[in-house]
Amino acid sequence: MxxxxxxFDIAHLAGVSQSTVSRALRDSPLVKQETIDKVKxxxxxxxxxxxxxxxxxxxxxxxxxxxxxxxxxTTDDSLINPFFFAMxxxxxxxxxxxxxxxxxxxQQLSNDWHADYEDSxxxxxxxxxxxxxxxESQPKLAQLKQQGTRFIxxxxxxxxxxxxSCDNRLGGYQATSHLIERGHQRxxxxxxxxxxxxxxxxxxxxxxxxxxxxxxxxxxxxxQDAITTEDAGYQSTKQLxxxxxxxxxxxAASDLIAIGAIKAIKEAGLKVPGDIAVIxxxxxxIASYTSPALSTxxxxxxxxxxxxxxxxxxxxxxEPVESITIATxxxxxxxx
Amino acid sequence: MxxxxxxFDIAHLAGVSQSTVSRALRDSPLVKQETIDKVKxxxxxxxxxxxxxxxxxxxxxxxxxxxxxxxxxTTDDSLINPFFFAMxxxxxxxxxxxxxxxxxxxQQLSNDWHADYEDSxxxxxxxxxxxxxxxESQPKLAQLKQQGTRFIxxxxxxxxxxxxSCDNRLGGYQATSHLIERGHQRxxxxxxxxxxxxxxxxxxxxxxxxxxxxxxxxxxxxxQDAITTEDAGYQSTKQLxxxxxxxxxxxAASDLIAIGAIKAIKEAGLKVPGDIAVIxxxxxxIASYTSPALSTxxxxxxxxxxxxxxxxxxxxxxEPVESITIATxxxxxxxx
DNA sequence: CTGAAAGCGCTTACAG
DNA sequence: CTGAAAGCGCTTACAG
Numbered sequence: 001m002x003x004x005x006x007x008f009d010i011a012h013l014a015g016v017s018q019s020t021v022s023r024a025l026r027d028s029p030l031v032k033q034e035t036i037d038k039v040k041x042x043x044x045x046x047x048x049x050x051x052x053x054x055x056x057x058x059x060x061x062x063x064x065x066x067x068x069x070x071x072x073x074t075t076d077d078s079l080i081n082p083f084f085f086a087m088x089x090x091x092x093x094x095x096x097x098x099x100x101x102x103x104x105x106x107q108q109l110s111n112d113w114h115a116d117y118e119d120s121x122x123x124x125x126x127x128x129x130x131x132x133x134x135x136e137s138q139p140k141l142a143q144l145k146q147q148g149t150r151f152i153x154x155x156x157x158x159x160x161x162x163x164x165s166c167d168n169r170l171g172g173y174q175a176t177s178h179l180i181e182r183g184h185q186r187x188x189x190x191x192x193x194x195x196x197x198x199x200x201x202x203x204x205x206x207x208x209x210x211x212x213x214x215x216x217x218x219x220x221x222x223x224q225d226a227i228t229t230e231d232a233g234y235q236s237t238k239q240l241x242x243x244x245x246x247x248x249x250x251x252a253a254s255d256l257i258a259i260g261a262i263k264a265i266k267e268a269g270l271k272v273p274g275d276i277a278v279i280x281x282x283x284x285x286i287a288s289y290t291s292p293a294l295s296t297x298x299x300x301x302x303x304x305x306x307x308x309x310x311x312x313x314x315x316x317x318x319e320p321v322e323s324i325t326i327a328t329x330x331x332x333x334x335x336x
Numbered sequence: 337m338x339x340x341x342x343x344f345d346i347a348h349l350a351g352v353s354q355s356t357v358s359r360a361l362r363d364s365p366l367v368k369q370e371t372i373d374k375v376k377x378x379x380x381x382x383x384x385x386x387x388x389x390x391x392x393x394x395x396x397x398x399x400x401x402x403x404x405x406x407x408x409x410t411t412d413d414s415l416i417n418p419f420f421f422a423m424x425x426x427x428x429x430x431x432x433x434x435x436x437x438x439x440x441x442x443q444q445l446s447n448d449w450h451a452d453y454e455d456s457x458x459x460x461x462x463x464x465x466x467x468x469x470x471x472e473s474q475p476k477l478a479q480l481k482q483q484g485t486r487f488i489x490x491x492x493x494x495x496x497x498x499x500x501s502c503d504n505r506l507g508g509y510q511a512t513s514h515l516i517e518r519g520h521q522r523x524x525x526x527x528x529x530x531x532x533x534x535x536x537x538x539x540x541x542x543x544x545x546x547x548x549x550x551x552x553x554x555x556x557x558x559x560q561d562a563i564t565t566e567d568a569g570y571q572s573t574k575q576l577x578x579x580x581x582x583x584x585x586x587x588a589a590s591d592l593i594a595i596g597a598i599k600a601i602k603e604a605g606l607k608v609p610g611d612i613a614v615i616x617x618x619x620x621x622i623a624s625y626t627s628p629a630l631s632t633x634x635x636x637x638x639x640x641x642x643x644x645x646x647x648x649x650x651x652x653x654x655e656p657v658e659s660i661t662i663a664t665x666x667x668x669x670x671x672x
Numbered sequence: 673c674t675g676a677a678a679g680c681g682c683t684t685a686c687a688g
Numbered sequence: 689c690t691g692a693a694a695g696c697g698c699t700t701a702c703a704g
Contacts, residue, residue: 059696101439102440103437103439105428122389342698366674368673390680
């Protein structure tokens with residue numbers, strides 16, 4: 001036998017038809033157990049594997065999922081938010097568990113970033129991951145949906161399509177409540193708080209609700225926009241520090257922002273948490289190594305990856321599905 | 337037009353045969369430029385994409401590469417060395433640049449971890465990434481090679497197959513020389529120094545050569561085994577600290593080990609770098625956030641990913657290829 | 673420069 | 689329970 005074995009080779013050796021081999025390999029109830037056993041034994045012996053391209057072409061489904069990262073084109077493309085690596089690992093594992101392959105792309109959203117995938121039948125569905133301007137990506141999502149692509153997004157629920165998200169509002173509430181419990185009354189919020197960045201906006205909402213619950217005023221001067229980079233956190237905090245509004249604690253909308261904030265605070269000759277307590281969001285690996293170690297809100301990436309994959313699979317099978325929100329937990333370390 | 341457009345739809349609209357469409361789409365010199373333009377215009381208009389499964393099945397090549405992580409089964413599977421994420425990002429980008437897709441798998445090496453890939457025609461070649469016991473993985477690699485699978489490995493050159501690696505020996509030499517220049521004479525090495533972990537062993541060789549070059553003795557008591565985890569670094573350093581051999585500097589075979597080492601040193605009531613200077617290897621993102629910020633040896637992951645992909649592609653095209661070694665650079669921060 | 677035809681290796685009605 | 693046959697959507701000799 002030269003080259004890869006085919007189902008015909010097995011059929012020949014097993015003394016059955018190729019159709020029967022195909023059925024036996026997939027445990028069809030139509031085939032006698034005895035035949036199944038015989039076929040499988042020979043297949044194993046020949047180190048035979050079903051040719052995915054042939055079966056995908058014929059059955060019109062590929063048993064692979066695509067993972068697309070979309071980020072603001074402005075961010076340095078060599079720097080991916082570490083948070084997404086945790087998601088990637090968990091998504092990969094969840095795919096493997098379901099017998100699906102995972103195609104990964106970090107490409108930034110080009111004009112037909114979507115087209116390259118499902119359209120070309122490479123994947124049965126798409127998982128979308130990324131922090132980016134939500135308002136800008138909506139039209140693309142709408143287009144995806146309109147052309148019948150199965151996809152699921154990590155992020156807050158929106159009009160377009162299915163999404164899985166952590167409970168950002170709860171997280172924001174937990175972070176802020178923790179700060180209030182520590183005796184802080186003037187708490188700054190660093191991160192975009194607009195519909196452009198709904199995840200941050202939800203975290204901000206949680207911040208506001210915790211403040212109000214404790215009869216504390218929400219001061220616009222204590223909120224400063226920042227996208228999720230260390231540098232943005234650094235710049236924004238510097239501005240906050242130079243402003244008139246005083247504060248003894250700072251809630252950063254992401255760990256990366258928090259790290260930049262701590263840098264700015266230290267540069268101003270202040271101590272964390274002595275002068276200003278800082279809490280982040282995400283619990284990226286770096287968080288436990290910063291000095292001081294960063295208190296933060298943990299998102300359950302392990303669960304998130306699983307839910308993302310299983311829900312997308314349900315969508316593909318046309319089972320009923322719904323957007324899901326996953327609870328967050330606070331991780332208290334030394335920065336608060 | 338319902339469903340996805342096929343090359344026949346285009347042929348019909350363009351008034352040419354389907355064969356011509358297929359050729360035109362791939363810029364065949366056999367086709368008149370005018371025809372090419374017309375065909376492409378219609379294809380674009382229909383949002384047509386070549387069906388990858390059909391073309392792969394026919395041409396017997398998939399234009400996708402597979403990335404396999406193999407790690408010691410003993411390590412916690414949720415924790416992947418951050419260093420590999422940088423590699424992953426760069427490999428993904430390099431693949432995209434070459435027009436190849438990337439299939440990712442974190443699965444641990446099962447009995448037929450290899451078979452699932454190339455055998456099933458899903459990928460044209462495999463990139464192997466991971467720290468694991470080298471002696472144990474050799475037989476599997478040999479099997480891969482024997483069955484004609486195209487693959488490339490990140491790691492020191494070995495008998496089995498092609499590999500790309502950073503110059504571990506040079507890195508070890510740079511790290512140790514740096515410590516010596518800082519006035520240290522008694523330098524510990526934490527990391528496995530055996531053929532089981534050839535990357536570490538090479539770093540150790542570099543350490544030895546720097547020592548010898550400066551007429552310093554190589555003391556076995558100053559070397560302590562550790563695999564590449566924070567915990568291993570912590571435990572090994574603790575043992576070293578409790579031993580009789582004194583040292584004022586420590587070269588950790590990886591950043592993760594270095595972080596564990598710093599923890600152990602601090603716990604012993606000693607200062608870094610005051611009492612013991614520490615240098616790591618890898619330059620993972622965390623390295624610049626530890627306290628003190630970690631001096632380390634940087635591996636050029638950007639270049640590594642590109643070389644890995646382009647060399648594998650050359651191998652697939654049966655062009656002449658050879659294993660390549662990439663130079664390392666020292667990054668001096670506050671821990672030395 | 674273009675077209676008609678074969679065939680990649682499967683899955684799945686259809687017929688028995 | 690099994691087999692003969694069609695066909696998924698391409699690429700590529702072969703013929704002109």
